[in-house]
Each structure stands twice: as structure tokens, then as C-alpha cells.
Amino acid sequence: MGNLVNLTTLRMSGNKFSGTIPDDITGLKKLQRLWLNNNRLSGILPITLGNLTLLNELYLYNNKLQGTIPSSIENCQNLLLLDLSQNNLTGIIPKQLFAVSMLSIGLGLAQNFFLGSLPSEVGNLVHLYELDLSKNKLSGKIPSSLASCTSLEYLYLEGNLFQGEIPTSLSSSRGIQVMDLSRNNFSSQIPNFLEKLSLKNLNLSFNDFQGEVPTKGVFANASAISLIGNSRLCGGISELNLPRCLVKEEKKIKWPFSVKVVISMACVILVITIVSFFLFYWRKNKRNDNSSKSSLKQSFLRVSYQMLLKATDGFSLANLIGVGSFGSVYKGILGDDRSIVAIKVLNIQRQGASRSFVSECEALKNIRHRNLVKIITCCSSMDFHGNDFRALVYEFMPNGSLENWLHMDLETNIMQVEIRNLNILQRTNIAIDVACALDYLHHHCPMLVVHCDKKPRNILFDCDMIAHVGDFGLAKFLLRLTDLKESSSIGIRGTIGYTPPEYGLGSEVSTKGDVYSYGILLLEMITGKRPTDSVFEGGLNLHNYASMAVPDGVMEVVDPKLLNNVDEVLGSHNGCLANKIKECLISMVKVGVACSMELAQERWDISKAISELHLVRDIILGARI
Structure with a gap:
């Protein structure tokens, strides 16, 4: 491929190509259009992608690409369109991407696993026509610099973790026709300036907007807007069927001057009385409580x-x-x-x-x-x-703990929960739920939190069998180096079998320790064996037990109860689907092994585990269909 040095267009989309993108392609210096979308390509984007300095169009969507966007992308200064949607790309969106100021037709990064905030450098894309960042894990506020994208007509941010208000700077974005901000954490009132934009479709559903809905512009057409999932909205046009806003309009009454003086004095006296009482009560409570x-x-x-x-x-x-x-x-x-x-x-x-x-x-x-x-x-x-x-x-949590569901007998079931065998889809969902909680603690919450005690007893289920992580009694907050040093003096933290080996040697707590515990937890869910099982003696442990079984011996170490109810998930289909289930189980064991490596630096980041488990769940759901 690298010998085609005069090639300007390469279109191989809509096939079943697998494997990685050959590095030789980045040596085709005259390449202007590269279409590899709708294949099964995996691996990372070539680090030398920036060598394609004449590239105008790059279509890589709907593959299985992983890793991050290489910073060399900023060298592709002639790029007009970039579509990396529907892959497994992770990490933050690099600022170097927004240095490609020629991007004008579109930038598509949807349905990946990008984290962090949207860089303010997005405002450099002043000629951009369409921006699609939907269905990622982006957080923070929409940068006000987005208003600098004066050519923007289509904006898709749905399915992320964005929060705060819609920035007022967007009031100058008169060209926007479609805006989808649904399924985020936006709050406050819906700004009135949206009435004045050229919007033909606006989706604000499933956020936390509140207050009165505007009635002009796009808000005058009920079929052009979606506001469901915002329980604190009121007003708007009648077709929206929202409750009326509780605004009391009082008639203006002209009071005589003497009456105004009396009322004013009464209000002053009342305020003084209330403040005095509050101070007396506060001092009394301060002494006694x-x-x-x-x-x-x-x-x-x-x-x-x-x-x-x-x-x-x-x-x-x-x-x-x-x-x-x-x-x-x-x-x-x-x-x-x-x-x-x-x-x-x-x-x-x-x-x-x-x-x-x-x-x-x-x-x-x-x-x-x-x-x-x-x-x-x-x-x-x-x-x-x-x-x-x-x-x-x-x-x-009415459905008890994962400990109940994996191991507990009916006689010792304190919560008297109806215990049934967890099928492969349920176990995959639980694994994803727990991993998402860890990802939040490690990467997205106000302070970095290390749980330190991840085990089945601390995984609880609500009425819909959604997993919730609890028991933060040993949690550590890694805000300062002193926190780390203090925590290293208390010996082994956590529960035997789930505690990473480095903690026993006096090492400091870290997110890698939580990942180890998660790996052991995942292997326990697949094998049905506790890490303290009597079978593990000498040099054998749950990690080694599972690692030696990959890939050919995995079915021999899988929890028999899990295999018994495969038909419950898939229905009575032919045996070829059993191969897909085997593939899923092998993948899940690999994730557990990769997360529970003995050396901390060799363990996966939890976001990578989430990406792999989502692929497993997609295979299972596809098999059901």
C-alpha cells in the first residue's frame, strides 16, 4: 500500500476489513480523501496520522478503533471533514484537534468514550458546519467560546454529562438550526435568547431545566421541541401540556403616605424582632450542642x-x-x-x-x-x-448485595430476598455498573476518591437490579501528597483477597488498587469462586487460576450456574450462538485478568475495562435479537 505514492483517493468503506490501520498509509503524502468507515478495524489511530498534510476528508466511523486521537492531527491543516464516530476511542479530546481551523464540513466524534471537558479551543473552528459529540462521557460546562463557531448550523451534544447553564454567548449564534442537548445535567431556566435563533429543532429533554418555558420562535411549534424529563418546567404553549406557572399578579394599589410609613415601621420592628430571636436561639444552641x-x-x-x-x-x-x-x-x-x-x-x-x-x-x-x-x-x-x-x-436497596446473589444460601439470607441465578447479561450489566462508579470516583467527581474496599458485599441492588457501590468507610481522598503518606501507615487496607499485593508491602493507596479489586470481583462473578476459596493454596490464586484458563480452558472455570441459564437469555436458538457466549466469557475473563495484574503499572485503566465490557454486552444483546 505504501508504494502508491501518487494516490489521492482511497475508498475501502463498507467491507469487513479487520486488524489495524497500516502505518504505510500515512506515507501517502498526496492523499486527499481516505474512507475506511463501516469496517471492523481495531487498534489505535496511527501516531503519524499528521503526515497526511494534504488530507481533506477522513472517514473512520463505525469501526472498533481504540486509544486516543494522536496530537499529530494538528498537522492536517487542509482537513475539511473528520468523522471518528461509533468507535471505542477514549481519553480527552486533544486541543491540537481544534488547531485544524479548516474543519468546515463536519467534526464527528459521537458514540465513543471521550472524557473530560470540551476544550475552549473549539472556538477556533469558525467555519464548522456540524459538530457531533453525542453519546460520550464529556462533562463540565459548554465553553462560551463555542459561539465563535459562527458557521455552525448543527450541534449535537446529547448523552453526555454536561452541566450548568446554556451559555449566553450562544445568543450570537444566529445560524444554528438544530440543537440537541438532551440527556445531560443542564439546569437553571431555559434562556429566552433561544427564541431569537433560527432553530428548526430543539431537544432539551432529560435535564434539570426549571421555570417558565418561552413561547416564541422555535418554542411556538410543539413538534419542533422536546422538553420531556424536566419535571420543574411550567408555562409554554398549551400544546406542551405543562402546568401553569404560579405567578401571582397583584393589582397596584395606591396607599396613602401615612399608611406607607406605618407599614414600613412595622416591617422594621418585625425584622429586628426576628433577628434578635435568631441570635438568642443560635447562641443557646452553640453552647449546648x-x-x-x-x-x-x-x-x-x-x-x-x-x-x-x-x-x-x-x-x-x-x-x-x-x-x-x-x-x-x-x-x-x-x-x-x-x-x-x-x-x-x-x-x-x-x-x-x-x-x-x-x-x-x-x-x-x-x-x-x-x-x-x-x-x-x-x-x-x-x-x-x-x-x-x-x-x-x-x-x-431492596435486592440485597452481590454477595447474596453469588454465594448465599436461603438459610443465611438475612434480607429474605428471592435469590435466583444471575445470567450472563445480568452479570455483564453489573460489571459495567460497578466499573462506571469507579470511573466516576477516579476521574469525574469533585475530588479523586479511592474506595479501598471493593468486594461483593459492598455492591447493592435496587428494585431494577441496578448495581450501586456502597461502604466508603475506608475511602481515601487524593487531594494532596500528605494524604497519600498518611494512608500508607495504617497497614493493609481493604478485605483479604481483594486487596492489591502492593498494599501489603506498605505502598500508598491509588486508583490502581481499586482496579485490582475490581478485577478480582469480576473474576469472582464469572467463576463463582471467592478469592479466599480453599482451592487456592500454595502459589495459586484467583488471578492465576483464570489467567491459565485463557482462552481454551475458560469454559472449564466458568460458574456452572451461569452456564445453566444461558438459554434464559438467548431463548431456544441453535448451537452456533454458544460460540458467541463463549467469546463473551473469554473477553470478560481477559478484562478481569488485565485489571488484577500483580504489578500496578500493568493494570488497565477502568475506562478501558468499560469499553471492552460494552462490546461484550453488545454481542450478547445482538445474540438475543
Whole structure:
């Protein structure tokens, strides 16, 4: 291929080519159009891609490409169109991409796994006609510099983690015709300037917009807009069927001057009285309640020992649903709305319990994710005997823990959950849920959090069998180097079998330690064997056991219960689909082995594991269809 030095156009799209993109292609210096889309190409983008300085069009969409966009892309200064959609590309979008100021026809990066924020350098693409970043994991706010893309007519940002307001700078983007911001975390009011744009279609669904919906421009056509999934909106045109905004219009009344003076004086006296009362009450509480300060924000529900005692019927055994490292967990009914909650009561006498309480409060007060157990409030008080009392109140998970579903007998099932065998699709979904929670803790939450205790007992299921990671009692926050040094002095952190080997040698906690625990957890889900199983003795462990089975012996180490219900997932199809299931199981074992390597630097990043597991799930779902 590299001998075709005078080639200007190469179109090989819509075939079944596999393997990597040959590096020789980047030696075709006269190449202007390269179409390799709709194939099965894998591997990374060539690092020397920037050698194609005359390239105008690059179509690589709908392949299986991995890795990041090489920074050499900035050398392709004649590029008019770039489409990398529907691949497995990861990492941040490099700023060098936006140095290609000639990009004008379109930039497509949709349906990948790009992370981080959208760089402000996107404003350099002043001639860009279409920008499609949908269905990635991009976060942060839309940069105001996007308004500099004055030729932009199509903007697709749906299915990401963008937040904040729609920037007012976009009011100057009069050429935009289609804007899709759905399935993000945008909030505040819908800005009125959107009425004045040339929009023909606007999708703001499944965000957290609130307040009154505009009625002019695109908002005057109900078929041109989508606002579903924003429960706090009101007003708008009647076809939207939104509730009326509660705005009270009062008639203007002309009050006599003397009446105005009396009312003003009464208001001043009332304010002084309220402030005085507040100061008196605050000082009294400050003197008497220093022992019950909480590290959580006051917006959280305030509960007392007596309330929790009543909610659990005196912490009765009938309400006991679990026993952990630092305490017991009870089912409770709390508040006037009689919400069902899980109450974790710490055993203060246990060494490290107080530190666990503080760690868990700090970890959970500022982080939110669909795959993390939601904390409702905490209680730091005294019981009726004058002893210190510490408790955490969580959202109740009615389907128990992964430990229950993998190992527990009916006789020892404390929560009395109807335990059934987890099929391969369920186990894949659980693996993805847990990995997404780790990815959030490591890359996207306000502070970098290392969980330190990943194990089946800490993976809980809601009513839809969505997995939630809980128990942050050993969590560490890697904000400063001093945090790392302090954590290295407390010995082995976590649970035997799931703790990475370097922790036993005194190494500092890291995200790689969590990845190791995740790898062991995934292998346990596939093999059905705990890492502490009696079969593992001498030099054999769960990692080696699974590694030696790849690829030909995987079916011999797979949990028999998992194989028994393959038909439940696929239905009564012919045997050729069994090969696809075998392929999926081999891939999942490979992911578990790659994440649980003995040397930390050899372990995968959790985002790569997510990418591989998504491919596995796609194969399973395709087999079902």
C-alpha cells in the first residue's frame, strides 16, 4: 500500500476489513480523501496520522478503533471533514484537534468514550458546519467560546454529562438550526435568547431545566421541541401540556403616605424582632450542642438517636439486614412519609470506626452517581446511656448485595430476598455498573476518591437490579501528597483477597488498587469462586487460576450456574450462538485478568475495562435479537 505514492483517493468503506490501520498509509503524502468507515478495524489511530498534510476528508466511523486521537492531527491543516464516530476511542479530546481551523464540513466524534471537558479551543473552528459529540462521557460546562463557531448550523451534544447553564454567548449564534442537548445535567431556566435563533429543532429533554418555558420562535411549534424529563418546567404553549406557572399578579394599589410609613415601621420592628430571636436561639444552641456537629451540609435531613431507634423498632434483630466491618445495618421506616431506609450503626468500640464514619461522610456528601449508594443523612449523638452514637442513613436497596446473589444460601439470607441465578447479561450489566462508579470516583467527581474496599458485599441492588457501590468507610481522598503518606501507615487496607499485593508491602493507596479489586470481583462473578476459596493454596490464586484458563480452558472455570441459564437469555436458538457466549466469557475473563495484574503499572485503566465490557454486552444483546 505504501508504494502508491501518487494516490489521492482511497475508498475501502463498507467491507469487513479487520486488524489495524497500516502505518504505510500515512506515507501517502498526496492523499486527499481516505474512507475506511463501516469496517471492523481495531487498534489505535496511527501516531503519524499528521503526515497526511494534504488530507481533506477522513472517514473512520463505525469501526472498533481504540486509544486516543494522536496530537499529530494538528498537522492536517487542509482537513475539511473528520468523522471518528461509533468507535471505542477514549481519553480527552486533544486541543491540537481544534488547531485544524479548516474543519468546515463536519467534526464527528459521537458514540465513543471521550472524557473530560470540551476544550475552549473549539472556538477556533469558525467555519464548522456540524459538530457531533453525542453519546460520550464529556462533562463540565459548554465553553462560551463555542459561539465563535459562527458557521455552525448543527450541534449535537446529547448523552453526555454536561452541566450548568446554556451559555449566553450562544445568543450570537444566529445560524444554528438544530440543537440537541438532551440527556445531560443542564439546569437553571431555559434562556429566552433561544427564541431569537433560527432553530428548526430543539431537544432539551432529560435535564434539570426549571421555570417558565418561552413561547416564541422555535418554542411556538410543539413538534419542533422536546422538553420531556424536566419535571420543574411550567408555562409554554398549551400544546406542551405543562402546568401553569404560579405567578401571582397583584393589582397596584395606591396607599396613602401615612399608611406607607406605618407599614414600613412595622416591617422594621418585625425584622429586628426576628433577628434578635435568631441570635438568642443560635447562641443557646452553640453552647449546648457542640458535641453533635455534623460534617454534612444542613440541607440534609436532621435525625436524632431517638428517631432512628423508633425507625428500627429498637434496632431489633427482625430489622437486621447486614453486619459489616465497623457495625450493623438495619432496615428502618423514617419520617412522616414513612420512607424505607437502611441505617448503618457503627460500633464505636471497634478500632477505626470513628475514622470510618468521618471518611464515609466526607466521601458521600459531595458525590452523586447513579451507581453509588445515595446517603440521606447521618447522626452523631449519644444514646440513652450517654454513650457516643454514630449512624449513617442510606437509600434502601431492596435486592440485597452481590454477595447474596453469588454465594448465599436461603438459610443465611438475612434480607429474605428471592435469590435466583444471575445470567450472563445480568452479570455483564453489573460489571459495567460497578466499573462506571469507579470511573466516576477516579476521574469525574469533585475530588479523586479511592474506595479501598471493593468486594461483593459492598455492591447493592435496587428494585431494577441496578448495581450501586456502597461502604466508603475506608475511602481515601487524593487531594494532596500528605494524604497519600498518611494512608500508607495504617497497614493493609481493604478485605483479604481483594486487596492489591502492593498494599501489603506498605505502598500508598491509588486508583490502581481499586482496579485490582475490581478485577478480582469480576473474576469472582464469572467463576463463582471467592478469592479466599480453599482451592487456592500454595502459589495459586484467583488471578492465576483464570489467567491459565485463557482462552481454551475458560469454559472449564466458568460458574456452572451461569452456564445453566444461558438459554434464559438467548431463548431456544441453535448451537452456533454458544460460540458467541463463549467469546463473551473469554473477553470478560481477559478484562478481569488485565485489571488484577500483580504489578500496578500493568493494570488497565477502568475506562478501558468499560469499553471492552460494552462490546461484550453488545454481542450478547445482538445474540438475543
